[in-house]
Amino acid sequence: MIEIQSTQNEHFRRWQDLSSSRGIKKHGEFLLMGSKLVDEFLATPHFTVKAELLCEGLPAKTLSCSSLRGQRIPVYKLSKALFNEVDSLGTHSNVLVLECPPTILLPSSHRPEGLEIIAPVARPPVDDLGES
Numbered sequence: 001m002i003e004i005q006s007t008q009n010e011h012f013r014r015w016q017d018l019s020s021s022r023g024i025k026k027h028g029e030f031l032l033m034g035s036k037l038v039d040e041f042l043a044t045p046h047f048t049v050k051a052e053l054l055c056e057g058l059p060a061k062t063l064s065c066s067s068l069r070g071q072r073i074p075v076y077k078l079s080k081a082l083f084n085e086v087d088s089l090g091t092h093s094n095v096l097v098l099e100c101p102p103t104i105l106l107p108s109s110h111r112p113e114g115l116e117i118i119a120p121v122a123r124p125p126v127d128d129l130g131e132s
Helices: 010-017 021-027 035-043 080-086
Strands: 002-004 029-033 049-054 075-078 095-099
Touching: 010 021, 010 080, 021 029, 029 035, 035 095, 049 080, 075 080
Parallel strands: 002 075, 049 075
Antiparallel strands: 029 095, 049 095
């Protein structure tokens, strides 16, 4: 397990960058957070897991995950303050850093076939208190 305590750490700065679509595109990674989402993903992972982030009191989930057996996934233990910055949704659970799949660009002449959904990726809206 690799401990990170500094805001100047290059990994931490990259993970902070992943809170924006520009950062996701730049690094080719995204964050998956939320206990249920992480558990469901680990049952049948369909993206490459680049790292697992946790803080004091959280056990590493990737180390005991049978679907990831044989893979060397780095586990980073962040200080509580740093973890809270990365855990922008306040899930207080493990965060996975996943490799983005290639983006499929459709030509403007493309005709929809069946149900097609386009969803933007963005930070959560700011609430009335000015917190995100």
